[in-house]
Amino acid sequence: MRKNTSRHHGVFWPDFVARSVVDIDFYYLNRIGIKAVMIDLDGTVVVRGGYEVSKQVSKVLKDQELKVYIATNRPKSRDLKNLEAQLSASGVIHPKGLVGKPFAHYYKKSLQILRLRGDQVAMIGDRYIQDIYGANRAGLVTIHVDKLGESANIIDSFISYLESRHSKKIDRHYKPLQ
Numbered sequence: 001m002r003k004n005t006s007r008h009h010g011v012f013w014p015d016f017v018a019r020s021v022v023d024i025d026f027y028y029l030n031r032i033g034i035k036a037v038m039i040d041l042d043g044t045v046v047v048r049g050g051y052e053v054s055k056q057v058s059k060v061l062k063d064q065e066l067k068v069y070i071a072t073n074r075p076k077s078r079d080l081k082n083l084e085a086q087l088s089a090s091g092v093i094h095p096k097g098l099v100g101k102p103f104a105h106y107y108k109k110s111l112q113i114l115r116l117r118g119d120q121v122a123m124i125g126d127r128y129i130q131d132i133y134g135a136n137r138a139g140l141v142t143i144h145v146d147k148l149g150e151s152a153n154i155i156d157s158f159i160s161y162l163e164s165r166h167s168k169k170i171d172r173h174y175k176p177l178q
């Protein structure tokens, strides 16, 4: 995990970057006052639409001390039970009507549900728009991870292309933790 050291960062700049969830330093997050993490599903811990979490990711989340909440735009009607167990999650925050990620309202509502301040919650995700931009605007701590799995279609692969360009552009400003 690396930290943003640039003074010229904006809403598309995560506070931290990591190669994957396994690369996140949860002990460090705990030390800086984070109490809970909200974690995206598709492209972050499972391949798009998938239900299988890797053993390493399961173990890392189980062994750390922060509360874990799933933050997904998958509708409430879809069964996520198995994923909650695999991620040692305390709950799932679904979109309400059309208001899901990336809306700041979704993240502000999430903070109310968790009864925590933005600086106590870290959002972990693979998308700069859904996961980083929205959470930054609501004052959460943000962690970008590299996308897991292949693109589902041409639009998805185009977005991934733009996102990987953004990752490259900002990469040099991210330095290892002290």
Ligand SMILES: [Mg+2]
Residues within 6 Å of the ligand: 040, 041, 042, 043, 044, 125, 126, 127
């Ligand atoms: Mg995602």
